[in-house]
Amino acid sequence: xxxxxxxxxxxxxxxxxxxxxxxxxxxxxxxxxxxxxxxxxxxxxxxxxxxxxxxxxxxxxxxxxxxxxxxxxxxxxxxxxxxxxxxxxxxxxxxxxxxxxxxxxxxxxxxxxxxxxxxxxxxxxxxxxxxxxxxxxxxxxxxxxxxxxxxxxxxxxxxxxxxxxxxxxxxxxxxxxxxxxxxxxxxxxxxxxxxxxxxxxxxxxxxxxxxxxxxxxxxxxxxxxxxxxxxxxxxxxxxxxxxxxxxxxxxxxxxxxxxxxxxxxxxxxxxxxxxxxxxxxxxxxxxxxxxxxxxxxxxxxxxxxxxxxxxxxxxxxxxxxxxxxxxxxxxxxxxxxxxxxxxxxxxxxxxxxxxxxxxxxxxxxxxxxxxxxxxxxxxxxxxxxxxxxxxxxxxxxxxxxxxxxxxxxxxxxxxxxxxxxxxxxxxxxxxxxxxxxxxxxxxxxxxxxxxxxxxxxxxxxxxxxxxxxxxxxxxxxxxxxxxxxxxxxxxxxxxxxxxxxxxxxxxxxxxxxxxxxxxxxxxxxxxxxxxxxxxxxxxxxxxxxxxxxxxxxx
Amino acid sequence: xxxxxxxxxxxxxxxxxxxxxxxxxxxxxxxxxxxxxxxxxxxxxxxxxxxxxxxxxxxxxxxxxxxxxxxxxxxxxxxxxxxxxxxxxxxxxxxxxxxxxxxxxxxxxxxxxxxxxxxxxxxxxxxxxxxxxxxxxxxxxxxxxxxxxxxxxxxxxxxxxxxxxxxxxxxxxxxxx
Numbered sequence: 001x002x003x004x005x006x007x008x009x010x011x012x013x014x015x016x017x018x019x020x021x022x023x024x025x026x027x028x029x030x031x032x033x034x035x036x037x038x039x040x041x042x043x044x045x046x047x048x049x050x051x052x053x054x055x056x057x058x059x060x061x062x063x064x065x066x067x068x069x070x071x072x073x074x075x076x077x078x079x080x081x082x083x084x085x086x087x088x089x090x091x092x093x094x095x096x097x098x099x100x101x102x103x104x105x106x107x108x109x110x111x112x113x114x115x116x117x118x119x120x121x122x123x124x125x126x127x128x129x130x131x132x133x134x135x136x137x138x139x140x141x142x143x144x145x146x147x148x149x150x151x152x153x154x155x156x157x158x159x160x161x162x163x164x165x166x167x168x169x170x171x172x173x174x175x176x177x178x179x180x181x182x183x184x185x186x187x188x189x190x191x192x193x194x195x196x197x198x199x200x201x202x203x204x205x206x207x208x209x210x211x212x213x214x215x216x217x218x219x220x221x222x223x224x225x226x227x228x229x230x231x232x233x234x235x236x237x238x239x240x241x242x243x244x245x246x247x248x249x250x251x252x253x254x255x256x257x258x259x260x261x262x263x264x265x266x267x268x269x270x271x272x273x274x275x276x277x278x279x280x281x282x283x284x285x286x287x288x289x290x291x292x293x294x295x296x297x298x299x300x301x302x303x304x305x306x307x308x309x310x311x312x313x314x315x316x317x318x319x320x321x322x323x324x325x326x327x328x329x330x331x332x333x334x335x336x337x338x339x340x341x342x343x344x345x346x347x348x349x350x351x352x353x354x355x356x357x358x359x360x361x362x363x364x365x366x367x368x369x370x371x372x373x374x375x376x377x378x379x380x381x382x383x384x385x386x387x388x389x390x391x392x393x394x395x396x397x398x399x400x401x402x403x404x405x406x407x408x409x410x411x412x413x414x415x416x417x418x419x420x421x422x423x424x425x426x427x428x429x430x431x432x433x434x435x436x437x438x439x440x441x442x443x444x445x446x447x448x449x450x451x452x453x454x455x456x457x458x459x460x461x462x463x464x465x466x467x468x469x470x471x472x473x474x475x476x477x478x479x480x481x482x483x484x485x486x487x488x489x490x491x492x493x494x495x496x497x498x499x500x501x502x503x504x505x506x507x508x509x510x511x512x513x514x515x516x517x518x519x520x521x522x523x524x525x526x527x528x529x530x531x532x533x534x535x536x537x538x539x540x541x542x543x544x545x546x547x548x549x550x551x552x553x554x
Numbered sequence: 555x556x557x558x559x560x561x562x563x564x565x566x567x568x569x570x571x572x573x574x575x576x577x578x579x580x581x582x583x584x585x586x587x588x589x590x591x592x593x594x595x596x597x598x599x600x601x602x603x604x605x606x607x608x609x610x611x612x613x614x615x616x617x618x619x620x621x622x623x624x625x626x627x628x629x630x631x632x633x634x635x636x637x638x639x640x641x642x643x644x645x646x647x648x649x650x651x652x653x654x655x656x657x658x659x660x661x662x663x664x665x666x667x668x669x670x671x672x673x674x675x676x677x678x679x680x681x682x683x684x685x686x687x688x689x690x691x692x693x694x695x696x697x698x699x700x701x702x703x704x705x706x707x708x709x710x711x712x713x714x715x716x717x718x719x720x721x722x723x724x725x726x727x728x729x730x731x
Binding site for chain 1: 566568569570572573588589592595598599602609610612615617619620621623624629631643644645649651653654658659660662663664666667668704706707710717
């Protein structure tokens with residue numbers, strides 16, 4: 001378990017005192033930004049929704065394109081967001097005054113960047129209105145090193161150990177997107193000379209911007225939260241909370257006394273939920289009534305029910321949870337479209353042998369990759385690194401799939417086999433009585449048998465190895481024994497484990513070897529990704545292909 | 555998106571954003587370079603930032619876009635030049651983010667499409683070979699752009715996206731709807 005600590009330490013990142021606040025519409029889970037339901041079409045075009053909302057007069061007629069000047073008359077040198085945009089409101093009244101979703105427009109004079117995700121299906125994507133920060137991770141060359149000079153973007157963070165799977169060399173820096181969902185290295189590029197951003201809106205028509213020059217390529221995400229699996233407990237309970245939040249907000253919007261809502265509105269927002277379960281929810285807080293004959297059926301809020309406040313609803317579900325949930329839905333749709341049945345959506349976690357029977361596509365699903373990555377960070381497993389879930393499909397990304405490590409059962413089996421062998425040898429030895437047999441002694445029945453090691457003794461051993469007490473307390477018996485074995489093995493290798501080497505199990509495939517290999521591979525991919533995605537070279541080695549591809553344009 | 559009947563106060567228009575790519579032309583030595591209109595457009599736009607006296611939009615009655623989202627065909631008119639344009643789907647998820655301090659960024663929108671212009675006499679498209687090729691492409695694939703905007707994402711569809719292993723025969727027509 002030595003390696004667990006290393007992984008943990010190396011991925012610990014410098015925490016910032018700043019809280020990352022989303023814009024108000026994200027905090028509110030504004031239904032236009034955080035839809036309660038995504039249609040199949042929307043899921044298939046997840047974050048790739050084509051241009052829409054064309055007015056009839058817009059189609060097939062020349063529309064004047066304006067610069068920002070048209071809208072503002074005069075352009076202020078620099079736009080500041082209203083305070084409400086970046087700060088949490090202090091009071092409820094303040095909160096009510098803020099409708100800042102229009103602040104998300106790109107047709108004002110704000111500084112704008114573009115981010116292009118290198119992964120086809122990043123496991124976690126922000127909805128509009130959500131915030132991310134850019135960090136500039138830098139590894140100091142010497143203690144008074146003042147950091148990189150290219151610090152236009154991001155807050156500078158000195159790293160002692162890397163927050164990525166690979167480590168930075170002294171003097172190296174790496175920019176990264178960082179939010180509550182993921183951390184991802186980003187690479188600065190220029191937007192091609194011929195490219196302009198055009199913003200199309202009903203209120204302002206077409207607005208073109210020529211001042212956007214920075215384009216960041218986003219490398220493979222390091223997820224910080226788990227995407228729930230389809231029909232998992234987590235996703236079902238999220239949906240329940242989502243419904244709950246929706247109901248409360250719907251009641252809030254009612255101006256009748258007492259407040260009332262219509263089942264149709266709820267059903268429209270959650271078409272996949274059976275009416276039964278919606279009704280069950282509603283019954284707790286409302287009564288079904290026919291108000292008058294014209295618009296008959298209402299659910300009327302009970303007198304004795306206090307409606308939760310906006311803040312309380314906010315505590316119920318977060319924008320991040322919504323994103324994770326959407327990611328699950330989109331991946332589920334992709335799997336269905338690729339012909340995978342619902343039964344195959346889950347890979348078993350406990351039984352590593354089973355892992356190999358699961359389809360590669362399913363291993364790629366975000367509920368598997370995020371889980372595997374997070375487990376690896378916690379030191380619960382190693383990742384394959386090279387393999388089927390590599391999003392680049394050509395060895396330039398990390399495959400977030402659990403490495404099948406020999407688990408305890410395997411160890412037991414192996415031990416059994418060894419015992420058999422020992423016995424056979426003993427039989428031989430009985431007849432030959434070779435002194436060599438003494439060195440290949442069996443541990444069963446001796447005081448070196450790990451299975452008979454008392455917990456208290458094991459704890460003492462760990463303490464003597466210098467493992468802090470609070471760490472030991474967290475471990476269960478088998479984990480403690482595991483640490484004893486690993487550390488003893490290591491000490492024995494180093495040649496200073498006089499009395500304790502009896503617990504060393506050197507003849508097995510060593511976990512620390514596997515871990516070293518894992519670290520090396522991580523570093524290799526880490527450097528490869530950094531090199532490739534930072535490269536400004538427009539490779540022209542495959543011009544023939546390009547011709548073919550470019551012919552897409554006419 | 556499904557949402558409840560929004561009250562006007564709560565309703566916001568979500569913007570559409572797209573990339574406009576001005577045409578390239580082939581120089582005498584065969585190298586592709588931006589059409590002169592590109593530089594002019596950029597200059598006009600930068601004027602709005604630098605020239606404080608400016609009160610009339612320098613683009614007024616100069617730049618026009620015509621677009622039919624169904625056929626994905628369009629035209630871009632800049633002064634007296636008219637470029638043929640086509641709306642293509644970008645391969646990578648592209649998002650626009652705004653900031654005041656270059657440290658914290660707010661996502662504005664997803665940008666999924668690019669309007670690509672080309673000159674009518676672009677020598678690139680006129681080879682019969684290419685026209686033939688295009689005919690053979692499905693209507694769907696024709697509008698799938700292969701390249702990201704950034705240099706390392708050139709040919710990203712082919713080179714960087716791992717291929718999905720299909721389980722069985724899929725009705726593509728259904729998917730593409």
